[in-house]
Amino acid sequence: MxxxxxxxxxxxxxxxxxxxxxxxxxxxxxxxxxxxxxxxxxxxxxxxxxxxxxxxxxxxxxxxxxxxxxxxxxxxxxxxxxxxxxxxxxxxxxxxxxxxxxxxxxxxxxxxxxxxxxxxxxxxxxxxxxxxxxxxxxxxxxxxxxxxxxxxxYSNVIPVPIGGWTEYTIVDRIKKGEKIIVHGDGTSLWTLxxxxxxxxxxxxxxxxxxxxxxxxxxTSDEVLTWDQIHFLLAEAVGKEPNIIHIPSDFIVKCEPSLTGSLLGDKTWNAIFDNSKIKKFCPDFVARIPFREGIKKTIQWFEEKPERKIIRKETNDMIDRIIQCYNK
CATH class of the missing domain: 3.40.50.720 (NAD(P)-binding Rossmann-like Domain)
Structure with missing residues (x-):
């Protein structure tokens, strides 16, 4: 073809x-x-x-x-x-x-x-x-x-809503033991x-x-909570995450730029019925659990120093949201 x-x-x-x-x-x-x-x-x-x-x-x-x-x-x-x-x-x-x-x-x-x-x-x-x-x-x-x-x-991106994607910022914070934000109470369900x-x-x-x-x-049939996702990300770099839970609506009041990706997407449960794709493509089955896939992603970032982008603006945003919430 x-x-x-x-x-x-x-x-x-x-x-x-x-x-x-x-x-x-x-x-x-x-x-x-x-x-x-x-x-x-x-x-x-x-x-x-x-x-x-x-x-x-x-x-x-x-x-x-x-x-x-x-x-x-x-x-x-x-x-x-x-x-x-x-x-x-x-x-x-x-x-x-x-x-x-x-x-x-x-x-x-x-x-x-x-x-x-x-x-x-x-x-x-x-x-x-x-x-x-x-x-x-x-x-x-x-x-x-x-x-x-x-x-x-995801493949060569870190699939978390704050401090990830093409950045390495959240991984750097995890390695340093600094606080990272998980929206809501961490129990909403998500599919990666x-x-x-x-x-x-x-x-x-x-x-x-x-x-x-x-x-x-x-999509994959594996369903994880956002807490599990962040714990598995931290596990991939051999650390424990220092999580603070903050409601999504509070986060977007502090940082309106996150409104779409949080309230428009990741705030809500996302569990997918893949019956249709499997009916049309019987050979399809997702084989890579997040625990395995995120290790491949971290390895890709760490192969070249220039990929490990740590943005001061993102760190400042995270710290500002946490400070506002603590007040």
């Missing part, structure tokens, strides 16, 4: 790209040629996806078995892609987000039919709008969509998925034309 990834070298997509090559797909990556993350075996098309005429010219002689856009975030991006790929692909896979599911949830278990509503986060509302436009194109223009909603997926596991489910959707018109989430 001839596959085009728009992006393809990010936190989630790198694992999928590598698996595509392993499975013998003819994979093309469309990007600006600025990334240092090279996928061995993939072909590169150098163009800026936000420059329509440039991309249209670069792709004019191609017809695709599947196109996957890893970096579409707004309805404007979707309108562009509809113009670029109408009658040019057998399948268009849109990477949405599980954060679009109903917040606060009215049912503890999330399925693909859970209502889409997020009053807290513009990011999620834009993803919902993208899905609505694509579904309209499917119904009215027969545009061949498949929608995928990743939840909290390693990108290598996500890739196993995703690969079964590419070129699977029975999935046209459908939406899927792909």
């Amino acid at each position: 001839k596959i085009l990834f728009i992006g393809g070298t990010g936190n989630i997509s790198t694992s999928v790209s590598k698996l595509c090559i392993e499975r013998g797909f003819e994979l093309y990556l469309l990007n600006r040629g600025l990334t240092n993350n090279k996928i061995e075996g993939a072909k590169t098309i150098t163009a800026d996806i936000n420059n329509f005429s440039q991309v249209d010219e670069a792709l004019k002689n191609f017809y695709w078995d599947a196109v996957v856009n890893w970096i579409a975030f707004t309805p404007e991006h979707i309108e562009r892609d509809l113009k670029l790929f109408k009658n040019k692909t057998k399948q268009y896979i849109f990477i949405s987000s599980a954060s679009i599911y109903q917040k606060p949830p009215l049912n503890p278990v999330i399925t693909e039919s859970t209502p889409l509503k997020n009053p807290y986060w513009d990011y999620s509302r834009n993803k919902i709008a993208c899905e609505e436009r694509l579904n309209k194109a499917y119904r009215e223009e027969d545009f061949p969509i498949t929608i995928v909603r990743p939840s909290h997926t 998925t390693h990108a290598d596991d996500f890739a196993l489910g995703f690969i079964g959707l590419i070129g699977n034309y029975k999935t046209i018109g459908h939406a899927f989430h792909i």
Whole structure:
């Protein structure tokens, strides 16, 4: 199969790209040629996806078995892609987000039919709008969509809401015995998925034309509390975490920039029913527990000193929130 990834070298997509090559797909990556993350075996098309005429010219002689856009975030991006790929692909896979599911949830278990509503986060509302436009194109223009909603997926990022992701700040605080914040009382339930596991489910959707018109989430079946997540992170560096529990609504009053990712996502329980992806892709099973996966992540950060980014601004924010709460 001839596959085009728009992006393809990010936190989630790198694992999928590598698996595509392993499975013998003819994979093309469309990007600006600025990334240092090279996928061995993939072909590169150098163009800026936000420059329509440039991309249209670069792709004019191609017809695709599947196109996957890893970096579409707004309805404007979707309108562009509809113009670029109408009658040019057998399948268009849109990477949405599980954060679009109903917040606060009215049912503890999330399925693909859970209502889409997020009053807290513009990011999620834009993803919902993208899905609505694509579904309209499917119904009215027969545009061949498949929608995928990743939840909290990690590989070379630290998947905690305060002091992590591309930073090493929270790990540095844990190593030093400094206080770290866990939102709420630490008992809300959450699902973390390693990108290598996500890739196993995703690969079964590419070129699977029975999935046209459908939406899927792909997550681990392992459910952890946020306390467990932070204890396992600390375990990976051989330390005990010094946790202070602070309510999410208090945190966002002190630091409004966290409103989307906390109140719009991680404050609430997230337990996923993966029956649908397993029905369409029977080989899918998540194999990497967080205890194992986070050790791989920490190892990646510590392989190169420049990856261990410790931000003074983040430390100051954490200390400020703790001081306010203690008062």
